[in-house]
Amino acid sequence: MLTPSRLAAGALAAALALAPCGAASAADTADAPGPAGTAEVLWDERDMLVLSAASALAALEELPEDAPATVSWGEGGSRTGWFGRAWTDVDGDGCDTRNEILARDLDDVDFSRQEGVQGRDAGRGQGAAVCPDATVWSGTLRDPYTGSVIAFQRGQDTSDAVQIDHVIPLNYLYAHGAWQWDERKRLLVANDPLNLLAVDGAANQDKSNCGPATCPAGSTETGTWSTATEPGWWPPDTTYRCEYAQRFVSVAAVYGLGLPDADAQALRQTLTDCAAGGDGVVSVPERVRGVGARVGQTVLSDRVYALVCAAGSLLIGLGLVARGRAALHVVGDRRPRRHRPHSHRGR
Template sequence: MGRVRTLLGCALLTAVAVGCTPVEEKPPGGERPVAGGKPGSALAAVEELTVKGRAPKTGYDRSRFGSPWADTDSNGCGTRDDILARDLEQARTENDCKVVAGKLAPDPYSGKDISFERGRSQVDIDHLVALSDAWQKGAQQWKPGKRIAFANDPLNLLAVGASVNRSKGDGDTATWLPPVKSYRCAYVAGQVAVKRKYGVWVTSAEQDAMRRVLDGCPEQALPVGNAPTVAPGRFHAD
């Protein structure tokens, strides 16, 4: 049934996605997790996501999502500085906007404290749902304004350590999770919230991986709005 569903998903893609191929549906080593979760939980929201096969990456370019770090909220600051100011401790700014120093304490992906210094930064702003992943799961069909909003939405952005973040690439929940296991529930909940908000679909393998993580924390709330994804003291290095 999972294979049939994937093939149907491929058939429904636009001409841009010609060549879509079904993905492996069944996770190695076991059966699919049982659906569940209370209303308002991230686990329950997983069941609301559309399931289709991954479309080709053809045509993807970062510029398809607008200039990096636009000022989409018209507060006079680029999105990168907004997120640094939100997520760093002891953030120091110039001209009421430009973040020049601070500390990521801790980095949610590695569990380490990382100092931030403008120009020599070891801190990245990660898209929880990578732009390339979104492109292959619906964003190629969006209007430019929606792609710009997606790329600059604080719900989809998190300050993290650069070295660990670059190992992620455009991985989804089925292919990459943060090394800090105690942060995985919050991380996956963030991805679910973003995909639900923008209508980005998931593969069957990805949905199964989301369930597996969130089955271990069924009370994990679905993030909303501009609230920081990281809750200090809620996770630790493993």
């Protein structure tokens, strides 16, 4: 019997499978059914496939096992080698992915070089070669990661103020399973609107290639490659935490990506709180418990170290007991002595 979580994950997977697989007209309406019986979904509108907190929590439990890469992605050409040219027009509508996401996420978008804010019609034929009819020249970003408002202006020295973030970073995707995907699937996830957000450039750089609890780091060449180095990254604006976790899991569900245990647990804690009406921000005691659990696992993984710690704990315990007894003895000596009446029994 199919559970609701399996149905949701299956529908999302179908959305990927039926995504446009070649050049198409600008009016392409690729059949991409979403969760809960959503009708046709345009490629450019796939961000509507973000699951609710409860559905994301269920989908999280259905994800496959993590499939960590044994070598770093530099071995295969890094970003371009694994995921193709940046911002490829995968749906064939004549506009690159970056401009499409800017147009979706910015307010007061100006599509023309003319003075004032101009709509798409005014900008037709005036854009850059990558998007001649809908280049975004300026606009206003209300950044989901920081909560700040950023004025975007296209230009060599200004464009980086607003960057397009992969919610699940490409290096992270590679490290946990994309290394074994086919070329088309990797190209799609790199340009999927579901996995993309226009964000503050500095926040994007700070996030780098991290998941919620771990980041792939190092390289095979230097012998430092690790698929899951702690800590991870969350948006600084905590009011966006629930939606971020929901989108992260939604992308993982669509593409069948396994996650490291630490990331899955971080998402589980957040989504559980979100589904209950909370803000998804893990409390301080929960953070402490999380750190304690990781330390405990590290200690127990080394038997010798564990034995040393156990012996040390025993010695400390014995020392505390001895000090306690000594303290009681001192207190007893300082108490005023009472004169007890002589017993006349037996006389």
